[in-house]
Amino acid sequence: MQLVVARIGRAHGIKGEVTVEVRTDEPEQRLAPGAVLATEPAGIGPLTIETGRVHSGRLLLRFAGVRDRTGAEALRNTLLIADVDPEEQPEDPDEFYDHQLIDLDVVTVDGTEVGRITEISHLASQDLLIVEREDGSETMIPFVEEIVVEIDLDEQRAVIDPPPGLIDDRAEIASARDDAAAGPGREESPGDGHRAAEGDV
Numbered sequence: 001m002q003l004v005v006a007r008i009g010r011a012h013g014i015k016g017e018v019t020v021e022v023r024t025d026e027p028e029q030r031l032a033p034g035a036v037l038a039t040e041p042a043g044i045g046p047l048t049i050e051t052g053r054v055h056s057g058r059l060l061l062r063f064a065g066v067r068d069r070t071g072a073e074a075l076r077n078t079l080l081i082a083d084v085d086p087e088e089q090p091e092d093p094d095e096f097y098d099h100q101l102i103d104l105d106v107v108t109v110d111g112t113e114v115g116r117i118t119e120i121s122h123l124a125s126q127d128l129l130i131v132e133r134e135d136g137s138e139t140m141i142p143f144v145e146e147i148v149v150e151i152d153l154d155e156q157r158a159v160i161d162p163p164p165g166l167i168d169d170r171a172e173i174a175s176a177r178d179d180a181a182a183g184p185g186r187e188e189s190p191g192d193g194h195r196a197a198e199g200d201v
Helices: 070-074 171-182
Strands: 002-012 015-020 036-040 047-055 058-063 079-083 105-108 113-122 125-134 138-142 148-152 157-160
Touching: 002 036, 002 058, 002 070, 148 171
Parallel strands: 105 157
Antiparallel strands: 002 015, 002 079, 015 058, 036 047, 036 079, 047 058, 105 113, 113 125, 125 138, 148 157
């Protein structure tokens, strides 16, 4: 299975390095020197990571064959894609890969059916579960342990204990989704307890 683990940003310096927007909780594994990654657009890759370092809080990578700023700039906005074993599990029991959460049924603690998870939205402050309701509308559920009380992969369901208004106030939800869409596009960010651990499918 292929997952997006990073997006290439702008060139850094004149020797072919690029900034990288990390979209994985395991950059030391997915983005290590020697890793060979597929790309989107596919024609740019595959790319082999030659070096990596952190500078001013940002990960910088250099790829084999890219030696100058022009070559680095040509890679801007390219998505880096890793092959991941679909049976692989995050080490932290409170973390889940996005693909494990997609299509889970969402129910409340009293058994009321809410909908189905169709997307994971990774914002700077927390992760959100995008849940499609039976009527086709969408609800955003903060992926924090106070609200998402159980993820049962065997039963393919997520059990939530929503505060008043979270799954009923559709107007407020729609407004919040518009705000989220305009916010940061970072693929992974820590939640409070639970985390969605890794990138796009």
